[in-house]
Amino acid sequence: MSDPSVPREGLPYHLVQRAGAPGWWRPVVGTIGLVVIMLGLVPLLVQIPFAVGYAAAGRSVSASMQRLVDLENPTPLGLAYLNLVLAAAIPVTWLLMRLVHGLRPRWLASVFPGSGGGGSPPAWVSPSSRCSPPSWSRRPSRPRRATPR
Numbered sequence: 001m002s003d004p005s006v007p008r009e010g011l012p013y014h015l016v017q018r019a020g021a022p023g024w025w026r027p028v029v030g031t032i033g034l035v036v037i038m039l040g041l042v043p044l045l046v047q048i049p050f051a052v053g054y055a056a057a058g059r060s061v062s063a064s065m066q067r068l069v070d071l072e073n074p075t076p077l078g079l080a081y082l083n084l085v086l087a088a089a090i091p092v093t094w095l096l097m098r099l100v101h102g103l104r105p106r107w108l109a110s111v112f113p114g115s116g117g118g119g120s121p122p123a124w125v126s127p128s129s130r131c132s133p134p135s136w137s138r139r140p141s142r143p144r145r146a147t148p149r
Contacts, residue, residue, distance in 0.1 A: 020101035030100040034092065042088045043069075050081060 011019055017027070047065065054064040068078050094105035 017097075017101050017103065020103040026100050030096050033096050033100065034089075037092050037096075038085075038089055042092065043085050046081060046084045046088065050077065 020026070047068070050068055051061050051065060054061045067075060068081050070078060071082070074082075093108055097103050097105055097108050
């Protein structure tokens, strides 16, 4: 029997989870787990360092936390909080992929392992990098002052 953590060759990306442990319930548990963790647990865990920072700065923690999660009037810290919560989806899906499906997290990537070949970029990087000149190599020009005629 083959190792379930290594998908069969030639398996399309959208069917990779079928290479893991079988069971109709696995996608259901994984989806529900992801929703519960990402909407419940992760936002609370990410708020802890912000609350500690507000308390250390001597600010009102409850008012500051209300302002932090107010997405109608975003602040830089509120956007940082949102980015951290969204970024947490990556390790959460790795964990769920391993626990629920029995697959290594590397199979979650759309570029399969080994496609880069020892540090070289995947094949799609070269053509796309030729499309635009490297803008970072030029110094930005100084804005010209308006001169009266």
